[in-house]
Amino acid sequence: MKVIGSVLEASFEKGIVACLMRGEDPEDYPIGSLAIIDTDRNSYLAILNEVQYTGELNPSILMNIPSRFRDGIMPHVRKRYVNYIVKLIPIAKYSKEKNITEKPDTIPPYGARLIKAVPSEIAIYYGEPDWQKTYPLGRPKLIGEVGYEVPVDIKNLVNLNFGIYGKSGSGKTFIANLLVGYGILYTLYNRGEEDYIDIRFLIFDMHDEYSLEVLDNSRRPIAKGVANIFRKEFVIYTPDIENSNKFRMNYLPIPLYDMPSGYLKMIIEPLGVTQAFLDNLATFEKKIKRVMEKSGNTILSDPGYWILGLILSQETIDRVMSLMDRRETEFIESDRSVTRRSLYDLIEAIENVIGEEREALKSFKAGRRRLIRLLNMPISFKKKYSRTIDEIVKYLINPKGKSVVISMGRYEKTMSVYLALANLIGERLRIKLQEKIAEGMEESPTKIIILLEEAHKFLEKKPGAYSPFGVIAREMRKRGVIIVPIDQKPGDLDPDVTSMIWTNMVFALTDPKDVSAALTGIDNPKLYESIVYSLKPGEAVIYGPAVKFPVVLSIEDYSKVSREFEKRYKEYIGKKRSKSLYEDDLSRD
Amino acid sequence: MRKIRVSRYSGSETAVGEVASINGSKYIIYLYPERYPEISIGDILLIDSGIYHPIIVVDENIHRARREQGFTPLHTGHDELKEIYPDADRLYIYAISGVNVAYADEKGSVKTGFGPSPRLHDFAYDMEEEDKERLFLDEGDTPNFTILRYLLHGARDPILLREFIARNRDVITKLGDEREVFSAFFNAITEMNLGDAFLKTAIDDFLSIMGWRE
Structure with a gap:
């Protein structure tokens, strides 16, 4: 246990202030890192949200020294004249007496030891991924340490609405592919278990990054999209007739025949x-x-x-x-x-x-x-396409159905097509579910998760505006349908909707309005703002029931995990095939 | 680690005076009248005290009549007085006070800090240039000015510091690369709470005397 500082101030409202030991280098303390504050009775898990120092050497003395001498004296000046202060947000408490982790309801005493968090200690708080019910989401920032993966609990994730926010290129699509893949594996691995959830995704795939390939920021393909990996678990539709022929997707034009x-x-x-x-x-x-x-x-x-x-x-x-x-x-x-x-x-x-x-x-x-x-x-005015929307809804609701991707193809930048198809499917789904509810259905037999890119176009607060997704977000959660807004402008989302988002995945944002909206629901949101502003691509603040405590993660590399998906899916298909052959043999006997 | 040659500091021949009194880290040395002009503020003296050899830095010169009243032949001048009274020097006290900053053991190893106290009448010697260098180096032979902490503890005086640097400029120059030497100096003086004005003056004086201002 390496002591790196001591607590000087603490309050629930403003967090914890600690002074680093002499000789500690502030460059070893990235914002968002986890650290532990150790006392005789408890240990507190905390996120570092500020590093600052106060220099006590009179600047006129320093500036009077010729520049060629300054580098040489700096190590001593830093040691002698500079106090390094770190600010931390307490996020969890481990009671040594009761041997439990919980949300902190006390603050550490003056002088409590600030120590480097090591993976084994962090695991006490977050648990470890088991690749059955929990899956690796990312690596937390630790002071000088890596090598531990914080798990995401899929059941807790899909039980309530969740949201993914961040600027363009910050990593929203990577994490969305990752979560969809985990959701599919969860469904495959846990089928027949007592608390099994039959998860169906409805993905509005603006840039074909779920249905075809995930691209990096230079538009180079880096991995197969999740629906392209778990091909048999998805039905892919596209309004792009060329893509429908080229990639064997189902053609889905805007069906105008007999449309009310x-x-x-x-x-x-x-x-x-x-x-x-x-x-x-x-x-x-x-x-x-x-x-x-x-x-x-x-x-x-x-x-x-x-x-x-x-x-x-x-x-x-x-x-x-x-x-x-x-x-x-x-x-x-x-x-x-x-x-x-x-x-x-x-x-x-x-x-x-x-x-x-x-x-x-x-x-x-x-x-x-x-x-x-x-x-x-x-x-299209062809009658057959007017039934396609119902077919999609059926795939989603029917226990023998599949997940659905709407791959926009060459219409990736035509917002009107995207809005039209999404609204049509959303409205049809809403009506179908309401019909089922009227018939006495308590809950959809499947858990339908709708991934909605550019969500503010559907879920903005606009007087008199109607969006089926707004109704779904507000009213359908208890019926087993959840909305996942994926958006770079969470500040434009209807606050009634954001307040119902439980697990939030917040990548880098710059507009204060967006940051504030994305942090709705976390304790002491102000304390996290500096962290959100400092996030690098691929890093996110995650909070909500899917992770036990708030954490800043460097999200798992999707291209690497996608290979794991392929491997596991191949294994699963292989086992399934041999099982069915075995059952065939038995039935023949 | 290089050592100083303690054997060269023995006997009355080369001594400049004798220990007259000790008050904590401050020593009073009575100088032999003929050696008095050779010793200045900022000079480093070594005392042969048997096994140990305390080292002091001169911080004051004292020259006064041995008696309070009596022999005060004014209007004669020193040379005329010596002609009239050839043994006049015996009627005066030629002394310096010095601050203990280090000591050498019998093998010549130098340690910064207060050593065992010398005895009264132990001989004091002006230190040789090559031996003084040892006072500004640590055990790894890298520049080290910790003796300044002892000097300024005994006499917190920017002028004394200036004189000390000036009197030992040549020794300091030979210590090594100027950046390394300056860092060592800076580190030592900032370890004391000297106050901004003192610190600024000390750094200015050091850079100016060493010729490193530009």
Whole structure:
């Protein structure tokens, strides 16, 4: 036990102040390191949140010495004239009498020994990963020591909403892949156990880093994405038809066939349509359907195509025709029977009916111009795709289902497509669950975990705004659905949502508003702010039920863990195969 | 570790005076009148006290009439007085006081610190340049100015320090690389609570006397 300092001040509000022993080098004390404060009765685990010193040598003396002599005298000046002070946040207490670890409710006495934390002591507080129920999340910063991995308790993690925050490139995607992989292993390893949780992930994968490859900050692939490793545990959908062919993913265009206006609102709202247009949308739906029902054309008389009627205009007719011609985009069920003439007739008929009210026609035409952008999106009026969303929801809820990834492919930067698909799936899931609840379901048979990148786009606090994910975050947790916001702007999230995030993984953030939001829920958040500002890429402050006590971790290297995932998954598949062969043999006997 | 040659400091021939009194770390040495002009403030003397050889740094000169009243022939001048009274020096006291800073043992090993006290009338000698060097080196022969702590403990006087540096400049120059020497000096004087003004003056004086200011 190496004593490195002594406690000089302590309070719950301001934390602990200790003075380092003479000869200690402040460069050995990175912010966020764990240290132990030892007393006769307890030992306290603490996170270092400030290192400072006071120099007592008169600067005029020092500055009067020619520079060539200064380096030589500095070791002595540091020893003789400088007091190194460290500030620490007490995060846990180990009672030597009771042999238990708990949240600290006392402070160490004056002069208590500050000692270097070694892995075996830290393990008393956090436990050790067993690769069954707990998995290595990262290495804590220790003073001059590494080599211990803090485990994440998967059951505790998925029991409540959790969030991942950090600037771009700070490591959010790495940790998310890591946690998804652990969740999958947990499900595979613990199936049939008493407290087993059947975890399903719904991942909105903006940059294909779950479905294909995880990239480093220079966009170079470093490892397979988690769904690409546990391939049989996932169903991957994509709105990118090229990727769907190239990587054998399921094609998922925005399914516009027979979409009710309520759903369509969620898709077109980000396109900048007016409120009047949105307010009238249900009326437009009714009127367009009426017109179509009277149409003689076999296809266009199907009211399921009403949205086609909404976007058709003199300006868009060529583009609609060309979409029908282009085989790479699946558009409508039987485009050969739709002619330019029949489309012109339809436009005229719709405008006549809506034009019965002059103001409504004005709003309709203005909104229709905005909807031109829909034609740039991967949309489809084919009936089969309107069932895809239900299929996804079924995968998630059904005990025999799988996890789902929505891989955005070439639409990775098209926020409107991402929002449209996420909102559609979210809303459908919400409705399905509510139907099940109405039928008497207490809890979803599977634990559905929704990873939502750019979460503030769905969960921002905006009066009157509706997001299915907001409802899910607030109301569905007890029914077995949790939301995982992955965001670089947690300050923009609805505080009602962030207050329900239990385990938080906070990577580097710079905006004080974001830092403050990300630290909602930790004791004495102010004390952690300096730590969050100082985090390097790959480092995060983790707090909440998934880790026993708050900790600053250098998150496990995903590329290394991904190889472990592959190895373990291969072993699992091998065992499963031999088990089923054995069972086959038995049944034959 | 180099040693000093204690054998060269014996007998009355080369002695500059004798121990007259001791008060803690302060010694009074009565100088032989003819040697009196040779000894200045800041000089280092070694006392032959048998086994041990205390080493002192001169911090004061004392020259006065042996009696309080009586022989005070003013308006004559020293040379004229010597012509009239050839043994006039016997009527005066030529003395210095010195601060004990170190001692050498019988084998010539030097230790910084207060050694055993000398006896009255032990001979005192002006230390040779090559032996003085030993006082500024530690056992590993690297520069060390710990004797300043003892000197300034006995007489906290910036002028004395200045004189001491000046009188021993050549010895200090030979100790080694200037950076190493300065660091040793700095380390020693900052170990005492001298106060900012004293410290600043001491560093300034040291750098100026050594010619290391620029």
